[in-house]
Amino acid sequence: MRKTLSVLLTAAMATSMLAACGSSNTQATTAAPAETKAAETQAATTAAPAETTVAEVTEAAKEAAASGDTITVGFAQVGHESDWRTASTNSVQAALSKENGIDLQFVDCDNDSAAQLEAVRNFIQQGVDYIVIDPIVSTGWDTVLTEADDAGIPVIVIDRTIDDSDKYVSWVGSEFTNEGLAAGAWLKAYVADKGISEVNALVISGTTGSSAQIGRSNGFDKYVESEKWNKIDEQTGDFTQEGGQKVMESYLKSYEGKFNVVVCQNDNEAFGAIDAMKAAGVSYGVDGDVIVISFDACTAGLQKVLAGEINADFQCNPLQGPDCLNIIKKLEAGETVDQKTFMAEPWYVAEDKLKDITYTNNSGKEVTEPLVVVDQAVVDAAY
Ligand code: GYE
16 A cells, blocks of 8 residues: 555545445435435535645645555446446546546456456455446445455445445435436426327336436336336347347337337437437437437437437436545545535437426425527537
């Protein structure tokens, strides 16, 4: 372990472990309403530390880096399945950089849960200072997180959630159920506006058992039930373009002419589904027979919204690197960190008729959120 920061780190570990213990209690009880999330996470944080403390530690980290005595962080990333994932990897690599005093060990787990557990175990064996995990699936974590805990290595979880263990210090990511609920609320308002009386939906879901898939499916299914929509089928495209295309090709064999909505749980699946519909001569998007819903809102996805090929795209923000760095800096400074940090996420649409949607979010609170019509500036500002 590096020398320069070892004293600070000892203090930080004690605090982070306390924070981790504390978090297990709040975790069970704290649901996070979108509109109060900033306030909640603020409230969960202890009194704001003197800026100088963080600055001093950052300075120390930079000095340590200059002397080759850096903070080592192991990052077990899901894989490279989508545009979103590329943006996530870039964000973490840019933030957890040599310039910021961090020696990042990056493992691309290629969507293989066993490989991801092994990567984390390797980090523990190497004795890295921190472990960052974007968990492929939400369960199967408690044993390895206990091992990290026993080794005194703080674990930070980003993006997807871990649902069967509380042995991590902090999580930063998205409220996936709200994304699914927002998609349902938008579809309900959209078909009412267009005078479409029947919804026959096909879903191309993400990686089965990932919290992103579970949340988006659960949220949308609430509307399937309440609106008595016909959900014809739901099969996984594994968050890939190839998967989206294959699932749509098989759907077209079974259900061509019988569906008017396709819900793709990420942009890359939507690209594949669109290619398959195009090849089969099925019209889609704002001028077509099939309404296309997507999630992520990456640059290429928003380009398709702008072109009217995707009707609505529900953002999931992958830029979690800076938050991750901030958490590490705070732990280094011996500060308490937020147990949960939610990313801000707008909902994007192709047409300007509906201004907003109102729905009951995952915390049981009625919220009204704006719909952003995509123009070139929105596309240019995307990731
Ligand atoms: O939606 C998808 C990616 O975990 C939220 O994973 C992330 C999802 C994202 O492959 O594109």
